[in-house]
Amino acid sequence: MEIIRRKTDYAFRLMLNLSINYGKGAVSARTLSNEEQVSYQLTCKLLQKLHDSGYIKSSMGPKGGYFLIKSPSQISLADIVRVIQSPISLSDCLLGINNCPKKSICSIHKELYKLGNYIDNFLSNLTLNQLINIRNNDSENNANFLINKEFSKNKLN
């Protein structure tokens, strides 16, 4: 089960593309669809949602398209997640005392609560602007995934 749903992932891409084009005019759904390899229909749907939520504006007609309203530094991945997919929660029971019938359970949820907070904060603090910077600093080679593999070996050390 994916925490970040596929649609949300698509939206990340679309928004990152718009971030790179921030201040350079509108980008059409068709272009975004092609460049980010997301089906045209779905691209439209996702852009509409992002539009309705006030992150992007649209201009209709030829030469129309979408562009960011806010600066990429003011939009986090958590924002996008919130728009596209149902909210991420770590577990049902964290929502309230009602679902947690026994005290014995609370030690579980107390710990899970910390994890939930961490995830929240992580996504809230990761802005589109930061992602652009990471990409730029990251050299021109395509070896990011190799780097990621190293990350995984060293995890928690």
Added chain:
Amino acid sequence: MEIIRRKTDYAFRLMLNLSINYGKGAVSARTLSNEEQVSYQLTCKLLQKLHDSGYIKSSMGPKGGYFLIKSPSQISLADIVRVIQSPISLSDCLLGINNCPKKSICSIHKELYKLGNYIDNFLSNLTLNQLINIRNNDSENNANFLINKEFSKNKLN
């Protein structure tokens, strides 16, 4: 969308109960169902899965039931998650370079990868034994959720 599915949460409870009874003989599904407020049928199903995965043993007949094979210090929440629900992955694309058509995306996934690792490690390092200890240290009052509520108010401060 919950990262820890409800069934997994149930399994956490059942396993914590068995942990508390570790070394004290078998506990029947009926008892576990009552004590942890999980439907009897579902309790049976979950216990069967945990049994098949080698975390608990069963004895049939009257006075039968289930008991842990391993020590609670050797079973993590990640273990239980793995048995009960489909594996947690942060996003489809993290699975491989194949799903990641554009380099521009990698800066997203590089960061998400870190988050995925954190979640993994968190759950892998949280053992049933630790949860018992947390519970015991946590005083005898029932106010854990009040504490949790405070947590939620103060988060990110």
Added chain:
DNA sequence: TTATATAGGACTATACTGGTCTTAATTAAT
């Protein structure tokens, strides 16, 4: 006027999730 865009409702196939029902097989105690 036309071609290029966005806007948005309706619909669908598939899969997952939580959960139940039913029928067996095992075994301690009487």
Added chain:
DNA sequence: ATTAATTAAGACCAGTATAGTCCTATATAA
């Protein structure tokens, strides 16, 4: 031996989420 308590396990189901398409309408630059 019989009975009652218990695990074992397959089949089934309703509800919902997910990803995605289809179709029609509307706006607008050229």
